[in-house]
Amino acid sequence: xxxxxxxxxSLDGEAIFENINFEIKKGENLAIIGPxxxxxxxxxxxxxxxxxxxxxxxxxxxxxxxxxxxxxxxDRHLPIDLENLINAKAAVLGLEKSGVKTVIESAxxxxxxxxxxxxxxxxxxxxxxxxxxxxxxxxxxxxxxxxTASIDQLGEEQIYELINELQEKYGITIILVSHDLSVVYRYxxxxxxxxxxxxxxxxxxxxxTPEVFKKLYGEKHKYVHHHESHA
Amino acid sequence: MLNETYSIVLAIFAAxxxxxxxxxxxxKKTVLAGDVMSHVAIPxxxxxFIWQTNPLIGGALTLFLGAFVISRLEHRTTLSSEAAIxxxxxxxxxxxALLINSEEELIDALxxxxxxxxxxxxxxxxxxxxxxxxxxxxxxxKLIISLFSKDLAASIGINVRVLNxxxxxxxxxxxxxxLRFLGALLAGALIIVPASAARQLSHxxxxxxxxxxxxxxxxxxxxFVISSAYGLDLGPTIVVVxxxxxxxxxxxxxx
Numbered sequence: 087x088x089x090x091x092x093x094x095x096s097l098d099g100e101a102i103f104e105n106i107n108f109e110i111k112k113g114e115n116l117a118i119i120g121p122x123x124x125x126x127x128x129x130x131x132x133x134x135x136x137x138x139x140x141x142x143x144x145x146x147x148x149x150x151x152x153x154x155x156x157x158x159x160x161d162r163h164l165p166i167d168l169e170n171l172i173n174a175k176a177a178v179l180g181l182e183k184s185g186v187k188t189v190i191e192s193a194x195x196x197x198x199x200x201x202x203x204x205x206x207x208x209x210x211x212x213x214x215x216x217x218x219x220x221x222x223x224x225x226x227x228x229x230x231x232x233x234t235a236s237i238d239q240l241g242e243e244q245i246y247e248l249i250n251e252l253q254e255k256y257g258i259t260i261i262l263v264s265h266d267l268s269v270v271y272r273y274x275x276x277x278x279x280x281x282x283x284x285x286x287x288x289x290x291x292x293x294x295t296p297e298v299f300k301k302l303y304g305e306k307h308k309y310v311h312h313h314e315s316h317a
Numbered sequence: 318m319l320n321e322t323y324s325i326v327l328a329i330f331a332a333x334x335x336x337x338x339x340x341x342x343x344x345k346k347t348v349l350a351g352d353v354m355s356h357v358a359i360p361x362x363x364x365x366f367i368w369q370t371n372p373l374i375g376g377a378l379t380l381f382l383g384a385f386v387i388s389r390l391e392h393r394t395t396l397s398s399e400a401a402i403x404x405x406x407x408x409x410x411x412x413x414a415l416l417i418n419s420e421e422e423l424i425d426a427l428x429x430x431x432x433x434x435x436x437x438x439x440x441x442x443x444x445x446x447x448x449x450x451x452x453x454x455x456x457x458x459k460l461i462i463s464l465f466s467k468d469l470a471a472s473i474g475i476n477v478r479v480l481n482x483x484x485x486x487x488x489x490x491x492x493x494x495x496l497r498f499l500g501a502l503l504a505g506a507l508i509i510v511p512a513s514a515a516r517q518l519s520h521x522x523x524x525x526x527x528x529x530x531x532x533x534x535x536x537x538x539x540x541f542v543i544s545s546a547y548g549l550d551l552g553p554t555i556v557v558v559x560x561x562x563x564x565x566x567x568x569x570x571x572x
Contacts, residue, residue, distance in 0.1 A: 131468070134471070136471060151472070153469065155469060158469075160465065161344075163516070165519060165522050166344075166461060167521070167522070171461065171465055173458075174459075175458075175462060178473060219469065
């Protein structure tokens with residue numbers, strides 16, 4: 087689905103990360119972890135083609151990308167609801183109405199969420215709206231940047247369950263930036279540790295060693311298997 | 318030269334274009350930049366007086382130059398674009414005042430007037446108004462997505478930079494249409510004030526856009542009626558009417 091070789095990105099003369107290598111196959115779930123400022127968001131945006139880079143990013147020919155950005159500070163005064171956004175995207179991509187309806191149902195979007203101004207949605211509703219927006223156009227791979235960063239634990243559970251469900255139902259490949267290690271152990275088939283360069287890559291059980299954590303978060307970090315949030 | 322009826326017809330067309338542009342400008346939060354845009358026309362009008370050509374041609378020249386410069390500045394991170402826009406604003410007004418020698422011409426440039434409407438100007442105005450509304454209709458979906466998030470827009474292949482520049486051009490064109498009636502100081506008002514009132518009164522996007530156009534037309538029509546009934550200057554009357562509508566809109570409490 088995606089192969090990244092020796093990927094380096096510099097912005098305004100400053101190296102964000104260097105020599106990243108990883109590969110993800112169809113239907114896999116790749117988690118990207120790392121401390122703040124390690125380049126996770128820049129990596130996702132580079133995959134999307136927002137930034138110039140060195141190295142190689144090779145997508146499968148049939149790859150269609152859906153993107154769920156980090157929490158957007160939606161303007162509360164914007165008179166735009168999810169229905170406006172979904173219709174706008176459907177029009178830009180030339181999608182049919184039936185496809186739009188399927189997406190709304192599979193992302194569990196209610197009529198009320200559709201018609202509420204986007205800035206007035208709760209954290210969980212907002213993230214679900216972003217996922218629905220990303221699902222339009224039937225992506226084969228979804229890039230999610232900390233989709234639960236600003237919502238409570240219950241909402242978080244629901245979002246991850248939704249992502250998992252979509253993955254099982256449509257076979258969508260997932261790349262997920264997360265702070266939450268319990269999520270990584272539960273859902274990810276592979277993990278990429280990032281801190282200016284690739285520290286680890288592989289299945290979480292074998293890739294996430296105490297040494298890796300030390301390299302990733304420094305000496306002070308306590309290595310706790312499972313159920314650690316906001317490392 | 319054409320009579321007053323043509324002026325009113327042109328004003329209504331220009332108002333609908335200004336109302337629609339204003340609604341998107343308000344959502345884009347480019348209101349301040351928009352206000353400055355109209356001032357950029359002043360040195361152009363001054364040059365046109367010197368060259369003894371139609372002042373609106375000179376205004377158009379510096380407006381589109383201004384659109385280009387502001388759009389470049391918006392993408393530079395080293396200099397605060399707001400500061401730069403402020404400098405452009407001050408320089409434009411000062412340069413315009415130096416270029417325009419007669420007091421009467423200066424008043425025309427600042428508050429509108431410019432003599433009788435010519436046939437060519439009328440046709441240009443009608444065509445431009447239709448062009449603005451049509452272009453915004455075509456671009457509306459892309460604008461809506463980029464208003465919400467530039468990253469999301471870019472992720473589905475929308476070139477946000479080009480989109481912003483196109484919008485700025487349409488904005489400049491709407492200012493140009495308002496120059497005849499309102500002058501460089503107030504042309505921005507017809508774009509901003511009705512849209513602000515419409516925002517107070519509407520919850521949905523469709524209603525907001527329609528109401529913004531309607532209130533803009535209402536301001537112009539009432540402005541014509543009141544100014545001719547009481548022998549007042551047209552431009553300031555229109556803006557006072559629009560501002561009164563805005564004041565009334567504040568009375569309505571949104572849920």
